Amino acid sequence: MSGSLPSRTALPPHPDPAFERFARLVRRQLDVPVALVTLVSVDEQVFPGAVGLPEPWQSTRCTPLSHSFCQHVVRSAAPLVISDARTEPLVADNLAIPDLHVIAYAGVPLTGADGVVVGSLCAIDSRPRAWAEDDLAVLTDLAEACSSELQLRQAHQRADEVAAQARQLLAEQEVDRSRFSLALTAGQVGTFDMDLATGELTVDDRLLELSGMDRAGFTGRPEDVYAHVHPDDVTDVMARVEHAVSTGGTYDAEYRIVLGDGFNRWLAARGEVVGAADGAVRRLVGVVHDITPQREPYEQAAQIVDEMAVGFLGMDTDWVITQVNREGERIAGFSREQLVGRTLWEAFPATVGTTFEEQYRRAVATGRPVSFDAYYPEPLDVWVEVRAVPGPAGLAVHFVDITTRALGQLQAERTAARERLLGRITEELVGTLHADEAAQRLSRLVVPAVADWCIVTIADDDQAAGSRRGLRTAASWHSDPAMRDTTAAYAQARLSSLDDDTVLIEAMRSGQPQLIDAGATAQVGGMYPAGPVQELMGALAPEAVAVLSLPGRDGPVGILSLANGAGRGAFTPEDLVTARHIAARSGLVLDNARLFRQQRALAEGFQRSLLTPPAEPDHLQIAVRYVPAGQAAHVGGDWYDAFMQPGGATLLVVGDVVGHDVAAAAAMGQLRSIVRTVGALDHDGPAAVLRQVEQVMQTLQSAILATTVVARLEQTEEEKAAGLTRLRWSNAGHPPPMAVTSDGAVTVLAAERADLLLGVDPAAPRREAQVTLGWGTVVVLYTDGLVERRDCDLDAGTARLRATLAELAGRGLDELCDELLARMLPDAPDDDVALVAVRLHPQDRPRPAEAGPNRIPPNVPPAG
Incomplete structure (x- = not known):
């Protein structure tokens, strides 16, 4: 409900440590530049607790009401929350906006001992801010604790006033003791009087009641009271009493009394040494009153912090630890007694030079909170999620143990990395069908991902699975470039020293991984006779070795040897799982490469058996080439031919049967025989040859489809x-x-359009074209595998061929053919390629040596 402003403030305008602490807590928890504990009267407002105020307000701790937002909190007895004071009519004319830079304001009422609102706990920002519910909840909780402190101060003032009355009564002995007793009773205050000469303690019934004692059990000694003080507080109470006695000054203490029901009661004691300096009548007199209602909210807040599931560590501006809660003790592995009073760097030395130190110093330097995840090594061995909040009093660090989550994430990342490695290995290895190239790629992928160095050994195709005969080193690799030559030398030398006791042979024989966890240098070295192999093994100095067979369809096709040095140590279970997957995939690829070599050799041999050497007329040099496809199944459809007709003309033929397999090679053989048979007779020209070939195919009911070019070189005497x-x-x-x-x-020797391919329509027209060529000209006939690829169309390939031939013009015919194939074809062609090229040498001089011997059929008359 609304109220009026008090006639005077509850405290003078001086900094008070307790209220300064509340202001710092507000600033730290809400991350604001200014936080205030404000008390308001009808004339002014004072700040017993203030952080961040500009000068001179920080020094004077007092402003007129023209600068007060808090007066509205006191009048309404309710919180006041403003996001932007410049647009809020209630405070739009307030001078705090330009003078104190107040833009955003959040204030919660502070109540005195009688429940009347006397001020506010407020947070101030110099820029617009939308206050979160959590911000206001924190501010409300702190305001309750601050109100308790304020009420406690008022109770102390009341007690001090009573004590002053008591001292006045004792000094002047003019006031009746009954009035003093009535005053103490009215104030619910207990009294004590200790004779410093004899140590005798006199207390009233109220103090006995407050201390959990009765008159029957009280002997008149201070120890009776100390026995009921909480064990954690008794040492401090005794020290304060001794200090007051030794200095002749005042005694001030707050402590807990342990009651019989297990609960605690908070008491505040105030006293003073009075009497003659000689000590004859010196006494310590004072009062005690119950402050439990005021302390309970504060203690509850402290208990909440202490029991939070989040660790808390508070440090001052010198990095000295001032606060630790229970969860912080658990995570840190130290008690608060071991931590409080030590610097962060002393208590946690592994923090120095790590992400922890970097982030903490960044927070302090920038004044902004930081959040990060980090690992603290042994003896803690813990992953923590940290939020560090800087403030004027130092740094508050909140942290949560995320070890389980972090380890799970690390495991997931390792699994993902392993899958990526396996996927890359599969992608790399299936990209080649050459065993040695696959082994080279494999060695560079497993090092250093799985091991420090490795050796890939494969078996020859004609050796029985699991036999040590025919083993050869295909690749080796070391993570240290300086050790790669040593690794290669050992890989080659060890094969000559293999016997049945070595781990390589056991891995081949059993198909099971062979593992040496530690001391591998001595164990493996002992399997070889003294000599170079042992010396090389000593230079490599493996600590752990794993040998895995590379399984094929009919048994192992090779061995993968992995090794780690002392720095990396034993293989982890994850490493071994990854190695098994790698071995399985690699074995399949190498087995496929072996099958490819066998099938390709078979198909290529069959293909080449159908291709015969060309004729070599005197004035012509003819070169032929055949390149099988990169995949064994694609061998078979292309052919070339060059032969002479009885009349002396030379026929050049190149063709491509539809299909890419052994059946296509067989079909090519049939068609080639038909073309050779028909073309070997004298005819009017190439078109006539193709027409008769179509007739023969129709008669034989051949289902062959093929493209072909038949060219005839002819010449008159003129x-x-x-x-x-x-x-x-x-x-x-x-x-x-x-x-x-x-x-x-x-x-480009192209007619307006090409005729229909063979095997589609026997009646299709066959046309001819001709061109006259001079000496030195080269004619090239080829199949589409030379110009057509998956990554470019036929027109682009034809243009590329034309440009390449222009670059190679003038070279020897064999060199031209070889260089043409090298430039035009990839390492593993998609299709097989047949090529026939002829150079017209001058006929007015002898046949050049580079053209080779003159070779013509016996029934063909020699030229000239």
Whole structure:
């Protein structure tokens, strides 16, 4: 409910340590620049607790009401929350806005001992702020504790006033003792009087009651009272009494009395040494009153902090630990007695130079809270989530034990990393069907991901699974570049020293991993005879070794040897699981490579058996090439041919049967035989050859589909004398041939459009085109595997071929063919490639040596 302003404030305008502490707590917990404990009267407001006020207000601790927001809290007896004072009509004209930089304000009432609102606990920001519910809840809790302190102070004042009355009565002996007794009773205050000469203690019934004693059990000695003081407080109480006696000054103490029901009662005691200096009549007299109602909220708040599930560590500006709660003790592994009073760096030396120190110093330097996760090593061995909040009094650190969560996350990250490694290994290895290249890739992937160094050993294709015969080192690798040559030398040398006792042979024989957890240098070295192998093993100095077979379909196809040095130590269970997966996948890839080699050798051998050497007429040099596809199943459909007709003309043929397998190779053999048979007779030209080939295929009911080019080199005596040769060709749906002159001019030998491929329509028209060529010209016929790839279309490939031929013009024919294939084809071609090239050498001089011997059929007349 609303009220009026008090006629005077409850305390003078001086800094008070207790209220200063509440102001610091508000500033720290709500992260505001200014926090105040404010008491308001009809004339002014004072700040017994204040942090962050600008000068001169911080020094004077007093302002007129023209600067007071808190007067509204007192009048309304309710909290006042303002996000932006400049737009709030209630305080829009208040001078605190420009003078004290008050923009955002949150104030909660402070009540005195009689329940009347006398001030507020407030948080002030110099910029607009939307106050969170948690902010207001914290401010309310602290205001309750602050009100308790205020009420306690008022009770002390009341007690001091009573004590002053008592001293006055004793000194002047003019006031009746009954009035003093009545005053003490009215104030619910107990009294004590101790004779410092004899140590005899005189107390009234009220003090006995407050101290949990009765008259019958009281002997008149101070020890009777001390026996009921809480064990944690008794030493402090006795020290304060002794200090007052020794200095002749005042006695001031707050302590707990342990009651019979197990509860505690808080008492406040005030006293003073009076009497002659000689000690004859010196006495310590004073009063005691119950402050439990005022202390309970404060103690409850402290208990809440102490029992929080979040660890708390408070430090002053010199990094000295001032507060630790129970959870903080548990996580830190030390009691608060061991921590309080020590600097952070002394109590937690592993903090120095780590993320902890970096983040703590950043918070203090910037004045802003920081949050982070970090690991503290042995002896704590704990992961913590930390929030460090800086303030004028120092740094407050809140931390939570997240070890279980962090370890789970680390395990998940390790699992994900292992899956990424396995995925990369699979991707890398399936990208090649060459065993040695796969082994090289494997060695560089497992080091250093799984081991410090490794050796990959594979078995030859013709050796029985699990046999040590035919083993050879395919790859080795070491994480230390300086040790790679040593690793390679050991990998080669050890094979000559293998016997049935070595872990390699046992891994091959059993198919089970062989593991040496520690001392591997001595154990493995002892399996070899004295000599270079032992010396190399000593230089490598492995601490742990794991040997795994690489399983194939019919048994091991190789061995993966992994080793760690002393720094890395034994393989973890996760390492071994990863190694087993790697071995299984690698074995499958190497087995596939072996099967590919076998199938490719079979198909390629069959393919090459169908291709015969070309004829070599005197004035022509003919070169042929065949490149199988990168995959064994794609071998088989392409062919070339070059032969002479009885009349002396030379036929050049290149073709491609539809399909990529052994069946396509067989079909190619049939079609090639038909073309050779028909073409080996004299005809009018290439088109006639293709027409008769179609007739033969129809008669034989062949289902073959193929593209082909048949070209014929012919010459009259006049053309020969002029150094010219005619090329006539017919194209059945095939890529066009190309002619290259020695100066690099390239002509694409393409008709307006190609005819239909063979095997579709026996009646399809077959047309011819011709061109006259000079001496030195090279004609190239090829299949589509040379120009067509997955990553580019046929037109782009044809343009690339034309440009490459222009660059290679003038080179020897064999060199031109080899370089052309090297530039145009990838390492593993998608399709097989057949190529036939012919160079027209001058006929007015002998056949050049580079063209090789002249080779023509016996029924063909020699040229000239």
